[in-house]
Amino acid sequence: MERPNLQIALDTFDLPTALGPLQKAHQHIDVIEVGTILCLSVGMEAVRIIRSLYPEKTILADVRIAEAGSIISKMAYDAGADWVSVVSGAAPDTAEVVLKEARSRGKDVQIELSDGWTWDMARKWAGLGIQQVITHRSRDAEAKGELSWSQQDIDTVHKLAEMGFKVTVTGGVKPADIPRFGGTPVYIFIAGRAIVKADDPAAAAKAFQDVIEQTYLPQGAV
Amino acid sequence: MERPNLQIALDTFDLPTALGPLQKAHQHIDVIEVGTILCLSVGMEAVRIIRSLYPEKTILADVRIAEAGSIISKMAYDAGADWVSVVSGAAPDTAEVVLKEARSRGKDVQIELSDGWTWDMARKWAGLGIQQVITHRSRDAEAKGELSWSQQDIDTVHKLAEMGFKVTVTGGVKPADIPRFGGTPVYIFIAGRAIVKADDPAAAAKAFQDVIEQTYLPQGAV
Numbered sequence: 047m048e049r050p051n052l053q054i055a056l057d058t059f060d061l062p063t064a065l066g067p068l069q070k071a072h073q074h075i076d077v078i079e080v081g082t083i084l085c086l087s088v089g090m091e092a093v094r095i096i097r098s099l100y101p102e103k104t105i106l107a108d109v110r111i112a113e114a115g116s117i118i119s120k121m122a123y124d125a126g127a128d129w130v131s132v133v134s135g136a137a138p139d140t141a142e143v144v145l146k147e148a149r150s151r152g153k154d155v156q157i158e159l160s161d162g163w164t165w166d167m168a169r170k171w172a173g174l175g176i177q178q179v180i181t182h183r184s185r186d187a188e189a190k191g192e193l194s195w196s197q198q199d200i201d202t203v204h205k206l207a208e209m210g211f212k213v214t215v216t217g218g219v220k221p222a223d224i225p226r227f228g229g230t231p232v233y234i235f236i237a238g239r240a241i242v243k244a245d246d247p248a249a250a251a252k253a254f255q256d257v258i259e260q261t262y263l264p265q266g267a268v
Numbered sequence: 269m270e271r272p273n274l275q276i277a278l279d280t281f282d283l284p285t286a287l288g289p290l291q292k293a294h295q296h297i298d299v300i301e302v303g304t305i306l307c308l309s310v311g312m313e314a315v316r317i318i319r320s321l322y323p324e325k326t327i328l329a330d331v332r333i334a335e336a337g338s339i340i341s342k343m344a345y346d347a348g349a350d351w352v353s354v355v356s357g358a359a360p361d362t363a364e365v366v367l368k369e370a371r372s373r374g375k376d377v378q379i380e381l382s383d384g385w386t387w388d389m390a391r392k393w394a395g396l397g398i399q400q401v402i403t404h405r406s407r408d409a410e411a412k413g414e415l416s417w418s419q420q421d422i423d424t425v426h427k428l429a430e431m432g433f434k435v436t437v438t439g440g441v442k443p444a445d446i447p448r449f450g451g452t453p454v455y456i457f458i459a460g461r462a463i464v465k466a467d468d469p470a471a472a473a474k475a476f477q478d479v480i481e482q483t484y485l486p487q488g489a490v
Contacts, residue, residue, distance in 0.1 A: 086344075161358075
């Protein structure tokens with residue numbers, strides 16, 4: 047099983063608040079997410095600046111495209127994003143135009159599986175050629191105090207991976223949550239506040255990488 | 269029947285391209301929409317600048333909230349927006365937190381009815397106290413060359429209005445489309461490129477207002 051990647055979600059209201067922790071933690075980060083809040087607050091300048099600082103990193107612009115897929119994805123890719131996100135409620139037409147734009151540039155697309163997505167929809171995306179999905183607990187559900195990752199969440203990851211998707215897992219993930227995913231083919235774990243708000247963002251990111259390493263250690267490699 | 273309002277959708281990639289036509293047309297405009305593209309491209313600075321220029325106008329920040337409703341709506345309201353948009357695919361929890369934030373500030377929320385919304389969902393929003401919905405043709409469906417407003421579109425507006433919603437109509441609306449809505453309780457017509465890209469944006473906006481006036485003239489007022 048491939049070792050999952052670690053993605054930092056930058057969901058601050060301004061760029062300095064994001065760049066401070068990012069600059070400290072970046073050597074332990076595989077994917078930098080310019081979060082929806084940061085995109086909406088600062089605009090694509092946030093993507094351009096982060097691209098200028100970390101030319102080698104994979105950058106996701108979490109623009110959550112609902113329609114106008116062609117225009118918004120072009121804008122994000124032009125700013126330096128490698129990947130953009132499309133909400134699961136978007137019309138298949140929208141996912142299709144974004145995917146086409148991505149393929150023409152050697153970029154990629156992620157579908158965010160929000161409340162209400164169905165396996166029928168997932169089969170449609172797979173049919174279109176979508177390769178990445180994001181599965182998460184709603185931030186608002188989280189805010190309501192719901193508990194950690196359930197067996198159902200884990201089963202969902204397995205089933206999506208069996209359909210051929212690379213699966214990103216998000217929603218307040220902490221290092222202590224990761225062993226629970228052992229044996230589960232996760233492509234990316236997203237960490238947000240757990241790194242960005244840490245006293246020592248580099249140590250916090252390294253703690254994630256260490257537990258990912260331990261959890262996904264090839265059998266017999268000890 | 270109330271006279272519908274005219275909303276200008278500013279969906280440019282930069283602020284000057286939006287402000288030029290807006291400054292010419294604003295006296296004929298009831299609601300200024302800072303479009304999703306402009307929000308994502310420039311960030312909330314776009315809302316702040318437009319608020320500073322037109323302190324008396326109603327401003328919609330078309331941020332299309334899918335989750336993190338509390339944070340994104342606060343950000344938009346703080347920047348000067350009167351209304352924010354929530355996608356129909358958002359969890360009811362999300363619509364609820366945005367509505368709560370809106371009510372605490374005397375602001376409002378619009379639900380964007382994207383492909384896949386259902387009447388069951390609409391009843392849920394009505395139950396939560398949501399007062400505004402946006403009904404439209406997908407921009408991507410539009411790009412695929414689908415024809416103008418169908419009888420089904422018009423019937424949908426009637427049914428939503430009967431449920432108590434104030435209904436915004438959008439999707440490449442031109443003045444010639446408006447008489448078709450005669451007798452239909454539309455709260456807002458959105459015009460985008462038809463004003464923003466016009467040689468004479470003021471005349472283009474006035475043409476909308478004139479046809480709205482003629483279409484919704486009280487009977488016997490001639």
